[in-house]
Amino acid sequence: MLKSFNRLFEKTKPIADRCRGDAATKLRLKFSPYYHVIETQGEGMEMTERGGRPTVMMCSNEYLGLSRHPDVQRAAQEAIDKWGTSPCGSRLANGTRAYHLELEEELAAFLGKEACHVSVAGYMAQLSVLSAIAQRKDAIIVDKSIHASLWDGARLSGADIERFTHQDMASLRALLEELEPAQAKVVVIDGVYSMEGHIANLPEICELCDQHGAFLVLDDCHGFGVLGREGRGTADHFGLADRVELITGSFSKSLASTGGYIAGDRAFVEFLRSSSQQIIFSAALAPAATATALASLRVMQREPEHIAKLWENTRYYQAMLQALGLDIWESPTPAVPIVIGDKERCYFFWKSLMDQGFFTVMSISPGVPAGKDMIRTAISSLHTREQLDRFGDALKIAIKKSGYRPMAA
Numbered sequence: 001m002l003k004s005f006n007r008l009f010e011k012t013k014p015i016a017d018r019c020r021g022d023a024a025t026k027l028r029l030k031f032s033p034y035y036h037v038i039e040t041q042g043e044g045m046e047m048t049e050r051g052g053r054p055t056v057m058m059c060s061n062e063y064l065g066l067s068r069h070p071d072v073q074r075a076a077q078e079a080i081d082k083w084g085t086s087p088c089g090s091r092l093a094n095g096t097r098a099y100h101l102e103l104e105e106e107l108a109a110f111l112g113k114e115a116c117h118v119s120v121a122g123y124m125a126q127l128s129v130l131s132a133i134a135q136r137k138d139a140i141i142v143d144k145s146i147h148a149s150l151w152d153g154a155r156l157s158g159a160d161i162e163r164f165t166h167q168d169m170a171s172l173r174a175l176l177e178e179l180e181p182a183q184a185k186v187v188v189i190d191g192v193y194s195m196e197g198h199i200a201n202l203p204e205i206c207e208l209c210d211q212h213g214a215f216l217v218l219d220d221c222h223g224f225g226v227l228g229r230e231g232r233g234t235a236d237h238f239g240l241a242d243r244v245e246l247i248t249g250s251f252s253k254s255l256a257s258t259g260g261y262i263a264g265d266r267a268f269v270e271f272l273r274s275s276s277q278q279i280i281f282s283a284a285l286a287p288a289a290t291a292t293a294l295a296s297l298r299v300m301q302r303e304p305e306h307i308a309k310l311w312e313n314t315r316y317y318q319a320m321l322q323a324l325g326l327d328i329w330e331s332p333t334p335a336v337p338i339v340i341g342d343k344e345r346c347y348f349f350w351k352s353l354m355d356q357g358f359f360t361v362m363s364i365s366p367g368v369p370a371g372k373d374m375i376r377t378a379i380s381s382l383h384t385r386e387q388l389d390r391f392g393d394a395l396k397i398a399i400k401k402s403g404y405r406p407m408a409a
């Protein structure tokens, strides 16, 4: 057995060496702050980790807490009863079902767009858009803090990638002015940046895109369900849905499911359906995931109390963090970073919170800009006042244990 394993390892040595790695990699995996297992999920944000330790989830993207909503759960169960578990095929071939069209029509109308395409993940939606819409010799102009899925899509397209400083309109303007007027240009932004929580300056970006004839792609994974009328997102928040060519998003945040969408003029959406490799050669979204997203979309519109509670919690939480002197990078949204500023201190801060029963994510450079190493937290409508207060007490201890110096109030 061992002999045959060693033979296999010898055969694949260059790749096996890379994967098995050196001592540092092994150590990193052993003490990794990532891939923590949640063993059971209780009420709301209460969970237990493997080993039985209770923890309160402080970084879920479940902004509206709909994954336990009875209407949403029932819709998922009924979809399985009616359709089984998978369409077993791509949308282009044999995988398109009536439930996909139902969700696409409702989402398009909700977002104020002509058409919509539903993908298996937000990541796939973003990847499909950029890799298909742009090509060699085009320019893709991106905010440096866009999500990884957009970077990958931009790289796959073969276009030139130009980066502007995060949220810096002068930097975007300068880039657009330098480019050849005849060159096809695609500007790419997030509506709400997932790490920073910042809201894009959409009015100025739309102006600049109009002036320079640039096509605008807006990833609204964290704006959808959070901003705008009934959660229509960042474009609606600014009343600018008709000025953004394509809006993409995810069902894995406010819609309590998995999957993603691309919404825009029918011509753009149909172009993607006939030219995106990811859409053509990947299976369609499963029935339960689609039904969950649709049921959540309807609940979101019917029960405004979930968004109201999300914002009530967010305001309370942000005020609490600021009173403790923590740097939240001026996030105005429920995605709230606690900027620590150096990796080692960040680790001890995160570890102290984890040991006290609070689950957060440590995000360090190069995932975030150097000097912005942070604890990522995200607020949900499900958080109780008592949990937020207990987290405040845990933060006081983490501040002491990590040696973090609070900002002057």
Ligand SMILES: Cc1ncc(COP(=O)(O)O)c(C=O)c1O
Pocket: 121, 122, 123, 124, 126, 147, 149, 190, 193, 194, 219, 221, 222, 249, 250, 251, 252, 258, 259, 260
């Ligand atoms: C800004 C942003 N875009 C895209 C994605 C990918 O979405 P999904 O998880 O549905 O693949 C995420 C997920 O975290 C995100 O935060």
